[in-house]
Amino acid sequence: MEQHTLERLEYPPVTELLSRHARSELGRKLALKLSPTSAPAVVQRWLDQVRQMRGATEAFGLPPFGGVHDVRDLVRSAVPPAKLEPPQLAELAETLAATAEITAWFKSLGPEYDVLHRLGERLGDHSAVAVEIGRSIDARGQVRDDATPRLARIRASIEEARHHVRVVIDRLLKSAAVQRMLQYPNATFHEDRLVLPLRAEHRGRLPGIIHRSSDSGATLFVEPAEAVALNNTIITLTAQDHEEVSRILWTLTQLVHVNAEAILATLDALAVVDLVVAKVGFANAFRMVCAEVNAEGVVRLRGARHPLLMALRHDAGQPERAFTGVVPIDLRLGEDFDLLIITGPNTGGKTVALKTVGLLALMHQSGLPVPAEEGSCLPVFDRVLVDIGDEQSLQQSLSTFSAHLGHILNTLARATPRTLVLLDEVCAGTDPEEGAALGRAVLDELLRIGCRTAASTHLGALKSYAYGKRRAENASVEFDAQTLAPTYRLRIGEPGTSNAIAIAQRLGMSGRLVSAARGFLDQRHQDMVRAIQGTLDSRRRAESARRQAEQARLDAATRQRQYEERLQALRQKEADFEAWRQRVISLRPGDRVRVRRFDREAVVVRLQLQKQQVVVSSGNLELELPLTEIVPQDG
Structure with missing residues (x-):
């Protein structure tokens, strides 16, 4: 559709209104880019999606879009040797996990939502990628200590070395002799090493390495000799930690890269789903x-x-x-x-x-x-x-x-x-x-x-x-x-x-003056006005009849639709009952069921099909119930 037409008819403000009803950035961006099509089949499909989504959301609530992010640029950037950062991987994993929840929402719909099922089928299953990321990256976007056995050993060793350093520093801080030499009674860090703030006049009296002095020169920051080896160990282990984390991130980035095309297709499909949800929200508002x-x-x-x-x-x-x-x-x-x-x-x-x-x-x-x-x-x-x-x-x-x-x-x-x-x-x-x-x-x-x-x-x-x-x-x-x-x-x-x-x-x-003005009107104009007035009554009657006929047609169509909906609902109930009946008559002693009345599980003791009764055991109780009171449990 021509841009001139869209602007003159103020179409962009409509897409802006639509975008407010999107539940994710994916849907919001797609709503703002929405444009008309001239393909009748596409228009029909889009409207069918909206009709069914409207019915589904009224019956079952909205698809769960919490945790969905627009991570398409992130996925495209997952090209080794580049590495995705832990917060990026956490955001991707959260989105893929949310996608699984949305997929489950679609699968829970009945067969009458056929158009929505086709829409939901476009969402890929990337739970394996999400799980793999989750093994190494937590929800806060940090690499887990137990991401690999090697990383777990390294971090345990770092924590142990830090503990020993703290013991050394705490002992020195508690020493009265040392306290008299310090500018203030606290340790501080210099490039990941714990140091003590020694007064300059006590230079050389505390064994260790002077790493730097204050701007005034009054304070020397000394790493105690007893802590040097431990701090060196921490530095070495930290380098190993970074190396192992880098390897983990590279491996996960490679995993995303291999699955990038499928993930991007799913994200695009998620955007379409959210757009349909936004259309429903806009329509309802x-x-x-x-x-x-x-x-x-x-x-x-x-x-x-x-x-x-x-x-x-x-x-x-x-x-x-x-x-x-x-x-x-x-x-x-x-x-x-x-x-x-x-x-x-x-x-x-x-x-x-x-x-x-x-x-x-x-x-x-x-x-x-x-x-x-x-x-x-x-x-x-x-x-x-x-x-x-x-x-x-x-x-x-x-x-x-x-x-x-x-x-x-x-x-x-x-x-x-x-x-x-x-x-x-x-x-x-x-x-x-x-x-x-x-x-x-x-x-x-x-x-x-x-x-x-x-x-x-x-x-x-x-x-x-x-x-x-x-x-x-x-x-x-x-x-x-x-x-x-x-x-x-x-x-x-x-x-x-x-x-x-x-x-x-x-x-x-x-x-x-009014009479004079009417007199100045052209005779042909007056003749035309009279002729037009002469036809209006008959045209109004015809228009009224047309409106009545149209209303009758609409009323008949509404009644027909309501009848078809009731018939469909009845057929669905019959199908559900038949499925339940088949499951009930196939029950055997020992099968697990749920008792509707108490909403609790029980075990079948014996069936009495002629009486339409079943005896079940729940805890220490044996109950004789109508068959309609139980729901067979899958598995």
Whole structure:
């Protein structure tokens, strides 16, 4: 999808909202990179993933993403002779262990979650790598003392040598003679060697090696002679420790390197899983639904809201206002008409209506639910072409109208029958008569191409356009003549009016001036208004009948879906019962079972199948129970 379209329809802020619902950095990054596809099969698969994940999380909770980190760069860097550091290996092991938990979550789902099972199968089993790292690196990112037998011996020897050094130093510190020679009664370290702070005037009186002096020269840091050999031993052992740790890290890095391709594939799959989880969270926060993928090019939006307008209220701490404060619109295309001309006053909601349908189309093709009601459907467009807003090109010294016309010409050159075209104030910005003439020519061409088009205009001459075209229809943004304010509702089948004279009259213009203004209206304009008004009643009745029929269809579809869900649940219960029955009748004395009532294990003593009873032993008790009270234990 073109970047121009994504920016004009404000798609990036939607991915930002989506990313907030990711549970890991993997999912957050993928959400921010999400873009629409024009492949219907891919869109269907993405939406099926969301539907099943929504059901699974409602029934079983979210997949356990705790401990998942984005360690892809770390894995890519695991190329010997480079070595991964202990904290890096600990982070990788934690992520691989968390992956195993997520895999177990998928495996716990029933067969009805077939789409999710296919998603979960992409997660590899890297538990052996995690276990191997865990043998050497602890959860804090430190090499374990027992990582290897050699390291264990080295560290034990270091600890023993340090103990002997402390004994020597403690004995000297307790000596009254030594205490009188010290600057302060504590030992300190110099390059891993314990030294004593000797006053300079006592130089030579404490046998040992002077390693350094203080800046003032008043203090000499002396390693007592009795500790030199022990400290030398510690230094030697520490070097051996570093050597052994380096060997361990190299071995583990090699292990990661060998498995890098498979681990990276699993991490990418984890990102996809988290993206699906984020889509569900986003959908739940804004009460979104998965629109049906329509193969006939039909757009049918019921109760659609602009998600960014909803987000403004939601982020302002008014979650309920996100729904009640944003006026929903109903919009359709592709059934009885392909071109919708939206008219009405400025700031009345025409542009918002265009942006809503465009943005929801992009969301749909990204596998996202949309803020609309059940029964909504959208096609998968090959492209969405838009001309919305003032895009004057300073580089080419084009006027606003020239830039606008340039976008329209580009649209006409690229549109196909599978394209959605959105034109805001088509051919505005020039002489109204010439603009209307150009607008008619452009709309004629879009009808000829057969794409789905929604165009807004305030040009009066274009209001009658749809009445002469078989696949075109009018719509208007509703205006409340009493409050002199737009309601932002979209009324299909009715052209908008400017309401300028009515507004002037309500604001107090004298009847004489109002009559004069009406008299100045072109006769053809007045004839057109009367003709339009004459058709509105019948069109409103037809639209009402269509809505009732559509609602009846949706109600029937809902009942059918509920019936199928109940039937599926019943079949599942029957299958579960049959599986339980087969396990029960195969029980033998000595088999272990769980008693439901007490939630404790017991052992079968004898079966009484004719009485549908079983005698079990639990501790010192023998209980006679109905077969339905026991659950056979595997193994």
